[in-house]
Amino acid sequence: xxxxxxxxxxxxxxxxxxxxxxxxxxxxxxxxxxxxxxxxxxxxxxxxxxxxxxxxxxxxxxxxxxxxxxxxxxxxxxxxxxxxxxxxxxxxxxxxxxxxxxxxxxxxxxxxxxxxxxxxxxxxxxxxxxxxxxxxxxxxxxxxxxxxxxxxxxxxxxxxxxxxxxxxxxxxxxxxxxxxxxxxxxxxxxxxxxxxxx
Numbered sequence: 131x132x133x134x135x136x137x138x139x140x141x142x143x144x145x146x147x148x149x150x151x152x153x154x155x156x157x158x159x160x161x162x163x164x165x166x167x168x169x170x171x172x173x174x175x176x177x178x179x180x181x182x183x184x185x186x187x188x189x190x191x192x193x194x195x196x197x198x199x200x201x202x203x204x205x206x207x208x209x210x211x212x213x214x215x216x217x218x219x220x221x222x223x224x225x226x227x228x229x230x231x232x233x234x235x236x237x238x239x240x241x242x243x244x245x246x247x248x249x250x251x252x253x254x255x256x257x258x259x260x261x262x263x264x265x266x267x268x269x270x271x272x273x274x275x276x277x278x279x280x281x282x283x284x285x286x287x288x289x290x291x292x293x294x295x296x297x298x299x300x301x302x303x304x305x306x307x308x309x310x311x312x313x314x315x316x317x318x319x320x321x322x323x324x325x326x327x328x
Contacts, residue, residue: 191317194208195215200246204278221265222263222265223235247278257271258278272301275297275314276294286327293323296319296326297314300319302314
């Protein structure tokens with residue numbers, strides 16, 4: 131029995147030491163180093179890419195917000211629950227192209243866009259009537275922004291060219307010139323519109 135207990139002790143002891151050592155390395159040291167490097171080199175991104183106005187955070191550049199007043203640019207639809215753009219419930223609607231619920235969602239958004247801008251006869255860009263895979267998309271295509279320029283300009287009593295120039299200012303190109311598509315951050319654009327009246 132003594133020999134068995136010694137063998138068991140010889141087997142368990144290195145396992146416990148390894149468990150404690152790996153816990154310290156992967157559970158404490160590694161996260162602290164990564165957090166320190168992130169805060170030193172990329173503080174804006176490490177802290178959530180927050181957008182501030184008058185010294186207070188008003189949102190994140192990475193998470194969309196609900197805008198439905200005619201004076202604002204509207205983002206993509208969000209399928210998160212229990213409310214749109216719920217970051218704790220990121221996900222798509224998972225509605226297939228033949229699902230009647232998807233058709234109803236698109237019809238509803240088309241009706242809302244038409245009601246907000248009855249004179250607009252341009253084709254509606256697809257990203258204005260469909261939700262993104264995450265439900266949190268903060269950006270729209272330049273075409274989706276251009277579709278809304280006259281409505282926003284009329285609602286704010288601004289010249290369309292003023293709004294068009296603002297859209298151009300907030301249009302970002304492909305990352306590194308090759309990745310992704312050109313895009314417009316809706317929150318940044320709407321905040322810049324509000325700033326025009328200050």
